[in-house]
Amino acid sequence: MRPRSVAAATMIAAMLVTTMATEAQAAPMVRFSRAQYNSPGADNRTNYSLNQEYVRVTNYSRTTTYRLTSWTIRDRENHVYRFPAFALRPGRSVTLHTGRGANTATDLYWNSRAYIWNNTGDVASLRTSSGSLDDTCRWGNGAGSVAC
Secondary structure, eight states: OOHHHHHHHHHHHHHHHHHHHHHHHHHOOOEEEEEEESOOOOOOOHHHHHHHHHHEEEEESSSSOEOOOOOOEEEEOOEEEEEEEEEEEOOOEEEEEESSOOOSSSEEEOOSSSSEEEEEEEEEEEEEEOOOOEEEEEEEESEEEEEE
């Protein structure tokens, strides 16, 4: 191999390694986009109030539908929500409400009779069906809502 060819091959290899490292560190395509951790108004545990507490998960891919079946969302106290058979289309979001309701393509329900998210601070964790951590959303004692 001629010296220029070796140098070119070395440069291409370095670029490939850099590109692969960058892709590995890129943000996941499915991640939290918002958390409403303190439902507006009085915390009176009505189903309406419980459903005003939610986390939103967004598919930021432009082309890939993600199957979230058996993915989980949990808080610091290990309350766990397991996704039913569910597909999240490209560019779409799904809102997971704390209370009871009928699941749709845009809204899912934890069916809890108590609040899940702590108003003084909490961490929402999104895990794949294999248990790998996909994303987290953290907040402290704040305004009641946070963009993740």
